[in-house]
Amino acid sequence: MLVKILLFARLREIAGRSELERELPDGATAEAAWVALAREFPAVGDYRTTASCAVNHDYAKFTTALHDGDEVAFLPPVSGG
Amino acid sequence: MGLARFAITPDPLDPAAVEAVIADPRHGAVATFVGRVRAENQGRSVQWLEYEAYAPLAVSVFEQIAREAAEQWPGATLAIAHRIGRLAIGDASVVVAAGSPHRREAFAACRYGIERVKQIAPVWKHEHFEGGDVWIEGATADPADAAAREIAVARACS
Numbered sequence: 001m002l003v004k005i006l007l008f009a010r011l012r013e014i015a016g017r018s019e020l021e022r023e024l025p026d027g028a029t030a031e032a033a034w035v036a037l038a039r040e041f042p043a044v045g046d047y048r049t050t051a052s053c054a055v056n057h058d059y060a061k062f063t064t065a066l067h068d069g070d071e072v073a074f075l076p077p078v079s080g081g
Numbered sequence: 082m083g084l085a086r087f088a089i090t091p092d093p094l095d096p097a098a099v100e101a102v103i104a105d106p107r108h109g110a111v112a113t114f115v116g117r118v119r120a121e122n123q124g125r126s127v128q129w130l131e132y133e134a135y136a137p138l139a140v141s142v143f144e145q146i147a148r149e150a151a152e153q154w155p156g157a158t159l160a161i162a163h164r165i166g167r168l169a170i171g172d173a174s175v176v177v178a179a180g181s182p183h184r185r186e187a188f189a190a191c192r193y194g195i196e197r198v199k200q201i202a203p204v205w206k207h208e209h210f211e212g213g214d215v216w217i218e219g220a221t222a223d224p225a226d227a228a229a230r231e232i233a234v235a236r237a238c239s
Contacts, residue, residue: 006135008205009133009205009216009218010205050218052203052222054138057137057141058141059142059201059223059224073135073138075135075203076205077218078199078201078203078218078220078222079205079216079217079219080134080163080174080175080198080205080206081174081175081198081199081202081204
């Protein structure tokens with residue numbers, strides 16, 4: 001299945017892009033998308049314990065199962081205000 | 082076109098326009114917080130800030146924050162607007178307006194609103210200072226974290 005991965009702030013800079021699409025096995029979780037990303041961009045891995053994730057515009061757990069066409073976003077610690 | 086009650090916008094923020102969104106004859110009190118770009122941060126001389134947001138999620142997070150505030154202080158209504166893009170020193174980055182029949186709830190809901198924005202809104206600031214730049218990274222966003230919510234309530238009531 002094909003999922004869209006969105007990246008923000010420092011994660012976006014590490015990957016050099018705000019959006020990418022990756023093919024993942026059916027039933028893969030957000031965690032699997034993260035692992036694929038961290039394999040490709042090792043510096044992303046430093047954020048595993050501090051990043052949040054969102055699936056289709058809602059905060060989600062890394063254990064959330066993804067479906068074809070889903071949009072998963074990885075968010076470094078926030079700093080609005 | 083008028084401002085939405087919950088907004089991420091590249092346009093300059095007008096606190097009065099955010100207050101106008103929640104104008105209500107039942108509100109005898111409106112408390113408004115305006116966050117502005119500070120010239121100094123942790124000893125660094127700030128030149129400008131670049132804000133980015135995950136806009137669709139940020140808007141739904143603002144809705145959630147307003148629901149939480151209304152649960153905590155019945156009758157309190159929030160409007161929240163956050164600016165994105167490049168901001169100069171003194172520019173307003175965020176406006177939280179809280180309306181309520183009486184001032185106690187308006188002040189509390191307003192304080193709660195900005196505390197929760199800082200905890201869970203998917204917004205980031207990239208600080209450009211004299212001699213470099215740095216991404217500011219604060220809280221790991223977890224909207225279901227009850228302890229964080231309690232901290233925001235405690236601050237609102239202090």
